[in-house]
Amino acid sequence: MADSSHGFSTRAIHAGQPPDAASGATVIPISVSSTFTQAAPGDHKGYEYARSGNPTRKALEECLAAIEGGERGLAFASGLAATTAVFQALLKPGDEVVAAADLYGGTFRLLDKVFKPWGLVTHYTDDASAAGFAKLVTPKTKMVWIETPTNPLLQILDIAAIAAVAKKAGAVLAVDNTFASPYLQQPLKLGADIVVHSTTKYLGGHSDAIGGAVVGANDLLAPVKFFQNAAGAVPGPFDSYLTLRGIKTLAVRMDRHSTNAAELADWLTKQPQVAKVYYPGLKDHPGRDVAAKQMKTFGGMISLQLHGGAAAARRFLTRTHLFSLAESLGGVESLVNHPATMTHASIPKAVREARGVDDGLIRLSVGIEDVADLRADLQHALG
Ligand SMILES: Cc1ncc(COP(=O)(O)O)c(C=O)c1O
Numbered sequence: 001m002a003d004s005s006h007g008f009s010t011r012a013i014h015a016g017q018p019p020d021a022a023s024g025a026t027v028i029p030i031s032v033s034s035t036f037t038q039a040a041p042g043d044h045k046g047y048e049y050a051r052s053g054n055p056t057r058k059a060l061e062e063c064l065a066a067i068e069g070g071e072r073g074l075a076f077a078s079g080l081a082a083t084t085a086v087f088q089a090l091l092k093p094g095d096e097v098v099a100a101a102d103l104y105g106g107t108f109r110l111l112d113k114v115f116k117p118w119g120l121v122t123h124y125t126d127d128a129s130a131a132g133f134a135k136l137v138t139p140k141t142k143m144v145w146i147e148t149p150t151n152p153l154l155q156i157l158d159i160a161a162i163a164a165v166a167k168k169a170g171a172v173l174a175v176d177n178t179f180a181s182p183y184l185q186q187p188l189k190l191g192a193d194i195v196v197h198s199t200t201k202y203l204g205g206h207s208d209a210i211g212g213a214v215v216g217a218n219d220l221l222a223p224v225k226f227f228q229n230a231a232g233a234v235p236g237p238f239d240s241y242l243t244l245r246g247i248k249t250l251a252v253r254m255d256r257h258s259t260n261a262a263e264l265a266d267w268l269t270k271q272p273q274v275a276k277v278y279y280p281g282l283k284d285h286p287g288r289d290v291a292a293k294q295m296k297t298f299g300g301m302i303s304l305q306l307h308g309g310a311a312a313a314r315r316f317l318t319r320t321h322l323f324s325l326a327e328s329l330g331g332v333e334s335l336v337n338h339p340a341t342m343t344h345a346s347i348p349k350a351v352r353e354a355r356g357v358d359d360g361l362i363r364l365s366v367g368i369e370d371v372a373d374l375r376a377d378l379q380h381a382l383g
Helices: 008-014 055-068 079-090 105-118 130-136 159-169 218-231 237-247 250-269 288-294 309-317 349-354 371-382
Strands: 072-076 096-100 121-125 141-147 172-176 194-198 212-216 274-278 301-306 335-337 361-365
Touching: 008 055, 008 250, 055 072, 055 212, 055 237, 072 079, 072 218, 079 105, 079 141, 079 172, 079 194, 079 212, 079 218, 096 105, 096 130, 105 121, 121 130, 130 159, 141 159, 159 172, 212 218, 250 274, 250 301, 250 371, 301 309, 309 361, 309 371
Parallel strands: 096 121, 096 141, 141 172, 172 194
Antiparallel strands: 072 212, 194 212, 274 301, 301 361, 335 361
C-alpha cells in the first residue's frame, strides 16, 4: 500500500492500512475482540489473543515503522511503558547507561527509582556534546540514551556524532524522538539504533490518547517484542486507532507548530519582561547549526525565563487563556507548563536546579491556533 519509495505523508496516511479485507472499509476498523477463534488448535489468521496481537495495533505498528524508517515498530500503553521495555529487555543488572542530564523528569524517575535498585547504573552528562558522552563511557556501557531537542531546555544533541561514540563503545544508541516527531527528524537514518516515542504528544496530536512506541531493526527489537507480550503494557484498540488517526495529519500539523513557534520565539526575545528564550531556531541558540542539519524545521516547543524569576513565572502561568496550564505537549492546542512543579517535579530540587531547571523556567507547547491570537495571549500574560 505504501512503501519506502513514498514520501512521508503518503506513508503516514497509508502504511499498514490497506482497505479492510472483510468489508472494504477504507479506514482501519477498531478491532475490539480480546480473543480470536481458531479453526483447529494453532490454525488461525495471525491473531490468537489481543495482548499478543491486535489488528488495529498492528496497523499502528506498521505505520510507526514506516514513518521512522525502521524495520519494526512496537506500540505500548504509554511512552514510559515503551522506555521501560527498552531498558528492561535490552539491558541487565550491572550494565551502564550514559544519558544527557537534561531529560524528561519521568525518564529520570524511572532510571533513578526503578532501574537503579534493579542494578542499572546511569551516568548523566552535563556536556551534551559527543565528547561529553565519550568521557562517561566505560566497558560496561551498553546503552546511550538521549532526547533531542531535550525536555525542557531544548538543547540540541548531534545524533550522528553521538551514534559514532556509542558504536565505538559497542553500545546501543536510543533516541527519544518525542519532541521532534519523525516528520522533523529520523534518528535511525543518522545512525541511532532505536527510536522511542511518547505517542501521547505530536504523533497522536490531539491530547486524547496516551501511548508509546519503539522502532528499530527486527533483530535488535526481538527481545523488546518478547517483553511487550510477556509484560503486557500494550495500547488498547481505540487508543491505537486515535494515534493512527493523528499520524495522518502529522506533517501539516508539524509545519504549523514550527512556524507558529518560530514566530513567537522571535517575538519573545524582543519583550522587555523576558530574560531568556530557549528555541533551537533562534540565531544565538548554540545548537542551531546541528538542528538545521538534522531537523527539517525547529519544532513547536519553546522554554523561557522572565526577569523576576519564580514570582514572575507564577504570575505569567496564571494569566494565559489560550495557553492552558497543563502537563503534556504536542497537541493542536497550546499549553503552558511549569517544569519545576509539573513535568520535572520528580527530579530532586537540587539536581533539577543544578541542571538549569529552576522555579523560574516556563515551557510552552505552541499549538496550531492562529499565531496572532497566541501572541496576544502571551502579551496579556506578560503585561
Ligand atoms: C520526551 C518525553 N519522553 C517520554 C515521555 C513519557 O511519555 P508518556 O507520558 O506517554 O508515558 C514524555 C512525557 O511527557 C516526554 O515528554
